[in-house]
Amino acid sequence: MRPLAIAALSLGIAACAAPPLRGTGDLGLVVERASGRVMLIETTGRSALGRIEGLGDLSHASMVFSRDGRYAYVFGRDGGLSKVDLLQARIERRVIQAGNSIGGAISQDGRLVAVANYAPGGIRIFDARTLEPLAEVRTGAKVVGIADAPGNRFVFSLFEAGEIWIVDASQPRSPSVLKLKGIGKQPYDGFITPNGRYYIAGLFGEDGLALVDLWEPQAGARRILAGYGRGEEPLPVYKMPHLRGWAVAGRYIFLPAIGRHEVLVLDSVTWTEAGRIAVHGQPVFAVAQPGGQRVWVNFAFPRNDVVQVIDVPAMKVARELHPGRAVLHLEFTPRGEQAWVSSRDDGVVVVYDGASYAELARLPAESPSGIFLTSRGAMTGF
Amino acid sequence: MRRLAILLAFVAASAAAADGPAPARRAELLHLVRQDCGSCHGLTLKGGLGPSLEPAALAGKDAEQMSFVILHGRRGTPMPPWSAHLSEPEARWIVDQLRKGLPQ
Numbered sequence: 405m406r407p408l409a410i411a412a413l414s415l416g417i418a419a420c421a422a423p424p425l426r427g428t429g430d431l432g433l434v435v436e437r438a439s440g441r442v443m444l445i446e447t448t449g450r451s452a453l454g455r456i457e458g459l460g461d462l463s464h465a466s467m468v469f470s471r472d473g474r475y476a477y478v479f480g481r482d483g484g485l486s487k488v489d490l491l492q493a494r495i496e497r498r499v500i501q502a503g504n505s506i507g508g509a510i511s512q513d514g515r516l517v518a519v520a521n522y523a524p525g526g527i528r529i530f531d532a533r534t535l536e537p538l539a540e541v542r543t544g545a546k547v548v549g550i551a552d553a554p555g556n557r558f559v560f561s562l563f564e565a566g567e568i569w570i571v572d573a574s575q576p577r578s579p580s581v582l583k584l585k586g587i588g589k590q591p592y593d594g595f596i597t598p599n600g601r602y603y604i605a606g607l608f609g610e611d612g613l614a615l616v617d618l619w620e621p622q623a624g625a626r627r628i629l630a631g632y633g634r635g636e637e638p639l640p641v642y643k644m645p646h647l648r649g650w651a652v653a654g655r656y657i658f659l660p661a662i663g664r665h666e667v668l669v670l671d672s673v674t675w676t677e678a679g680r681i682a683v684h685g686q687p688v689f690a691v692a693q694p695g696g697q698r699v700w701v702n703f704a705f706p707r708n709d710v711v712q713v714i715d716v717p718a719m720k721v722a723r724e725l726h727p728g729r730a731v732l733h734l735e736f737t738p739r740g741e742q743a744w745v746s747s748r749d750d751g752v753v754v755v756y757d758g759a760s761y762a763e764l765a766r767l768p769a770e771s772p773s774g775i776f777l778t779s780r781g782a783m784t785g786f
Numbered sequence: 787m788r789r790l791a792i793l794l795a796f797v798a799a800s801a802a803a804a805d806g807p808a809p810a811r812r813a814e815l816l817h818l819v820r821q822d823c824g825s826c827h828g829l830t831l832k833g834g835l836g837p838s839l840e841p842a843a844l845a846g847k848d849a850e851q852m853s854f855v856i857l858h859g860r861r862g863t864p865m866p867p868w869s870a871h872l873s874e875p876e877a878r879w880i881v882d883q884l885r886k887g888l889p890q
Binding site: 437438461462463464481482504506522523546548563590592608609640641642643644705706730748749771 | 817821822824825826828829830832833834835859862864866867868870871
């Protein structure tokens, strides 16, 4: 019945009965990466409402949401930027804006969408309403870890160059750029703390991370957790970890180590190591369950059929879940009562009860990867 | 043609079947290439953090060297060694598939 309602909505309500009104607070999209489409989901009844096709190459696709929770901006690998209307379950606008992209961000005021590109290296800034291009900032290097920061700024790292750039887009057609150089070797991803103050880039080329205080960006980046690998030879990394997600639980930040089967615990007051937790494999995402008592972790190939749950007060793994083969992503509902987990190779999205770990639903999906709920639209850094 | 000859010679030298990995394993390998290599090289292999693996990008590159990189990785880059998961003939077979273009 529900898909029908959505379909009726998309017809533009020509006929008699108006479809029931609804909000978007419990909606989200799941990337079906091999088929260039997304699955529209709702977390109240835990069901799929429909599919939206024609989004291009969605390997490593991600998205951000408009501040009203109605639109998703989907960033495709092929440089496609698509504005998806969740209420009408259709693509409202779509542009191909580069040859090869990796992600994007939406500005604090919701009026700008920035896309991070590998080729040509740089970011492009678009009007969120019309997708009209407003500005381009060329970097000459691959852009990773883009995040929005207060003041309509976009912060990102440059993989080859080892730099962090802060773009102030408060004048969207003529943005200004602050470049922080020498921040460390091969930053591979970055994120901003939930309060919008700190930007942290993970480094692939050395053991450590780079920290920028966005209240004082001119002070530059400082190295934290330097030498966490203790000089040991790193294990092969078959999939790059991701830092973007709620890795913050109370004063602690949980971060995947590179080339180690460990989650690093960073104290966000002293910026020193508060511990490390042995886990099942190379962590990819470490995501704090809202409330901060637990952190859920998934893993890189070949140990990617497991999710481990870290108990934060105990600082150890308390639970292991087996949702299916090739677990690529997990997302909590904003109050943390459900965890949605995608298993690419079993073609399923599994919904867990956030307290009992009971399986609440299994939704078939084609090679599902990222799961994105509209609640992200209200959070800095998402 | 020379590539094929090298491949055939190599495969014949190994005791395995004369034409590379068994069909079930081939499907696994193609899945691995698309999905797991695709994490960095893109699902369509046109490149991402790692370079493009499309036939045009590989033209003129040495097959043996490519197979070596697959098995042993590239120091100083995120390319990991796959030798724990792939045999030498399998890496050769993957190189051959990449140079022809993966079946759709």
